[in-house]
Amino acid sequence: MVVSGLVFAMVTSLVSARGGVWVLVGAGCVLATIACEWGYVAVSDRVGELGRRALVFVPLSNRIAEVAWLYGFWRLGVPAGVVVAAGAVSFTHEYVRSRAYIAGLRGSGMLTLGEHSGRGWAALAGYGIAGAVAVTGAPMAEGLGTGLMSIAATAWLLLGVLGLIQLTIVVSAALRK
Numbered sequence: 001m002v003v004s005g006l007v008f009a010m011v012t013s014l015v016s017a018r019g020g021v022w023v024l025v026g027a028g029c030v031l032a033t034i035a036c037e038w039g040y041v042a043v044s045d046r047v048g049e050l051g052r053r054a055l056v057f058v059p060l061s062n063r064i065a066e067v068a069w070l071y072g073f074w075r076l077g078v079p080a081g082v083v084v085a086a087g088a089v090s091f092t093h094e095y096v097r098s099r100a101y102i103a104g105l106r107g108s109g110m111l112t113l114g115e116h117s118g119r120g121w122a123a124l125a126g127y128g129i130a131g132a133v134a135v136t137g138a139p140m141a142e143g144l145g146t147g148l149m150s151i152a153a154t155a156w157l158l159l160g161v162l163g164l165i166q167l168t169i170v171v172s173a174a175l176r177k
Contacts, residue, residue: 001043002054002061003037009065013072016127023145024131026072030124033065035048037120059094062116066090069123076130077146078153086153089160090119093167100171109170114163119156126152 008029016026040058067087074083093114100110129152130145138144 001036001041002058002131005033005040006061006064008032008036009068010059012123012127013068013075016072017075018143020134021131023076023127023134025126027124030069030127034117034120034124037062059098061093063094066116066119067122069119069127073123073126073149075126076149078150079161081155082150082153086157086160088115089157089164093160093164096164096167096171097126100167100174103175105171105174110167112163112166112170114160114167117162118159122152122156122159125155 012026012029012033015022015029059083070083070087076078093112094116126149130148133148134143
């Protein structure tokens with residue numbers, strides 16, 4: 001399931017770059033990626049504890065999926081600065097979380113607004129709404145679609161910044177104890 005989700009994520013940016021109705025196909029690929037991730041979690045919950053390989057490769061596949069989605073955003077006209085900033089904040093968020101985990105911190109306080117699931121929903125909203133606009137074929141649909149993708153990327157960035165602040169506060173407080 002992890003590999004399938006990764007393939008769908010990679011396909012997202014490739015098909016979406018063609019524009020038009022293909023952006024809507026890209027939204028379907030984002031949704032398929034999210035479904036594969038949920039499926040994996042559901043199966044691992046039933047089977048038992050995650051294996052050591054999954055603890056390494058699932059987060060890695062999530063980061064690669066996010067890079068693919070952001071690459072697709074850029075290919076569809078989102079300013080490079082927004083895309084790079086969203087990616088950098090996401091990677092920093094996950095780095096801080098992994099280091100805190102190594103330091104022994106666990107618990108619900110580690111869950112923030114900037115989670116991978118939120119980034120996935122921002123990508124789905126961006127591709128889905130821009131794709132729906134592109135399907136209408138309106139004369140200004142392409143420019144509107146790019147604007148909608150920019151809004152989704154900015155939402156991703158803002159959620160990431162808020163999540164990183166939230167995570168930093170929780171980790172800082174926990175490490176003082």
